[in-house]
Amino acid sequence: MATKSKIEWTEATWNPVTGCTRASAGCDNCYAATLTKRLAAMGQEKYKGLIDPKKKHFNGVVKLHREVLRQPLLWKKPQIIFVNSMSDLFHKDIPTDFIVEVFEVMRRAYWHQFQVLTKRAKRLEELSPIIDWPENVWQGVSVEDEKAVFRIDHLRQTSAFIKFLSLEPLIGPLQNINLLGIDWVIVGGESGYGARPMKREWVLQIRDQCAQQGVPFFFKQWGGVNKKLTGRLLEGRFWNEMPQPTNGAVFV
Numbered sequence: 001m002a003t004k005s006k007i008e009w010t011e012a013t014w015n016p017v018t019g020c021t022r023a024s025a026g027c028d029n030c031y032a033a034t035l036t037k038r039l040a041a042m043g044q045e046k047y048k049g050l051i052d053p054k055k056k057h058f059n060g061v062v063k064l065h066r067e068v069l070r071q072p073l074l075w076k077k078p079q080i081i082f083v084n085s086m087s088d089l090f091h092k093d094i095p096t097d098f099i100v101e102v103f104e105v106m107r108r109a110y111w112h113q114f115q116v117l118t119k120r121a122k123r124l125e126e127l128s129p130i131i132d133w134p135e136n137v138w139q140g141v142s143v144e145d146e147k148a149v150f151r152i153d154h155l156r157q158t159s160a161f162i163k164f165l166s167l168e169p170l171i172g173p174l175q176n177i178n179l180l181g182i183d184w185v186i187v188g189g190e191s192g193y194g195a196r197p198m199k200r201e202w203v204l205q206i207r208d209q210c211a212q213q214g215v216p217f218f219f220k221q222w223g224g225v226n227k228k229l230t231g232r233l234l235e236g237r238f239w240n241e242m243p244q245p246t247n248g249a250v251f252v
Helices: 031-041 096-108 121-130 150-156 200-213
Strands: 012-014 080-083 113-118 137-142 162-167 184-188 217-221
Touching: 096 121, 096 137, 113 121, 121 137, 121 150, 137 150, 137 184, 150 162, 184 200, 200 217
Parallel strands: 012 080, 080 113, 113 137, 137 162, 162 184, 184 217
Antiparallel strands: none
C-alpha cells in the first residue's frame, strides 16, 4: 500500500532515496530533515545516519533504496504520487543510472501520475536529454525567492510533459515571473517552529500573474507555527487548480 500523504497537492509519497544537503535559503527549516530525525529516533533504518546532530539538519549523506523501486508497480489504484518527498532526486550524489531507473519505473506504472520536485535545476537540465520522459511525470522546481528564479529557466529547457513550480516556502516577493511553458504553480508559506512569514501581497501578485498567463494556481497554506490555525483560504476561497495530464488521466 502506498504511503498516504497529508500534502495538499498530492495523494501519496514514494521515497527511493533518503537524505539530502542544504541547497539554498528555502532549506533552512526543512520539514524533511525534521521528519527524518523523528523517524530515525523511532528506529526506521532508512532514515538513520542522515542528520548532523549539532546542526540538526541533513549531513549530506544520501541512501539509495533499490528495494522500494518496484513499489508503484504494486499499487494498482491510480494515484498522484510525490517522488522523493524526503530527498532530492537530482542530488549530485545520486548516480545517473539510478535516476534513469526511477523514471523507467514511473513509465511502467503508467496508471499513476508522478510529481518530481528538485532544487538541483541545473543537473535536471543536464540529465534531461538522457531521460526518456514519460507523459505521466510532472517535473517541478522549488523557487522560494528571487535568488532562486534561475531554476525556472533550467526547468523550461527540459522535455518534461508537465512542468510546475513550487513557490514554497515563499520567503520573498516574486514579481514579473515568466511562466512561458509552465503548466502549474503552487504557493505556500513556511510552517512549524521558526517559520518565516509570508506576506499576503506576495501571494496575490503570484495568483494574478498566473491568471494573466493562463496557468493553474494552487494555494497550499499560509503556514506559520500552527498551519491548521492559519489555514489555506485566500480571499474567502480555496484555490485547488491542477494541470490537465497529457496522457488523458482525469481527476475527480
